Amino acid sequence: MKFALLLFGSLFFSTQANAQAFARNWDAWYGQLQVGAANGMQQTSPSYALGLYKSVENHGFGLDFGGVTLGESKIIYGTLSASQDLMRLTRNRRSRLYLYGSVGLGLTHLRNPILQDNFLLQGDDMLHAQLGLSPTYFINKDFALQLSGKYQFQALTDFELDRLWSVQLGLFFLLPDFKPF
Numbered sequence: 001m002k003f004a005l006l007l008f009g010s011l012f013f014s015t016q017a018n019a020q021a022f023a024r025n026w027d028a029w030y031g032q033l034q035v036g037a038a039n040g041m042q043q044t045s046p047s048y049a050l051g052l053y054k055s056v057e058n059h060g061f062g063l064d065f066g067g068v069t070l071g072e073s074k075i076i077y078g079t080l081s082a083s084q085d086l087m088r089l090t091r092n093r094r095s096r097l098y099l100y101g102s103v104g105l106g107l108t109h110l111r112n113p114i115l116q117d118n119f120l121l122q123g124d125d126m127l128h129a130q131l132g133l134s135p136t137y138f139i140n141k142d143f144a145l146q147l148s149g150k151y152q153f154q155a156l157t158d159f160e161l162d163r164l165w166s167v168q169l170g171l172f173f174l175l176p177d178f179k180p181f
Contacts, residue, residue: 034170038068079106102132142174
């Protein structure tokens with residue numbers, strides 16, 4: 001019996017030690033680079049996104065920029081978002097796998113040769129709200145693969161873009177020396 005308890009204890013603690021080695025930093029800055037596809041205006045096209053995120057315990061805040069070309073329309077957007085690890089709502093249990101849900105607000109700029117708008121960036125400038133879900137798998141404590149699905153709906157739309165769906169795969173990585181404040 002003692003041998004079984006000793007074996008179970010050593011396996012349990014070695015598993016916990018391995019999880020700790022791969023746990024993300026709870027108070028750090030992260031960068032993100034993603035590529036994928038976006039759908040809007042009844043078209044699908046390649047898209048990209050890059051971002052900067054601040055992790056605080058099991059939630060975070062971020063600023064990301066992205067773009068896509070749909071037909072003759074070039075779309076760029078910036079979003080300020082808040083995220084929460086949905087697998088750990090109240091406790092900071094460490095793991096390799098996280099499931100982040102996010103909500104955000106931002107600005108979208110659509111440029112198309114048909115538009116004759118001289119306001120701001122000379123195109124259709126819109127406000128948007130964004131909902132997202134991002135499973136994230138940490139390979140080590142500094143580097144993760146992230147699959148991100150986002151739904152963005154526009155307000156103040158003058159042209160054809162009223163919503164934008166995107167699915168992207170990318171890298172999520174620790175910025176160890178980045179300490180802006």
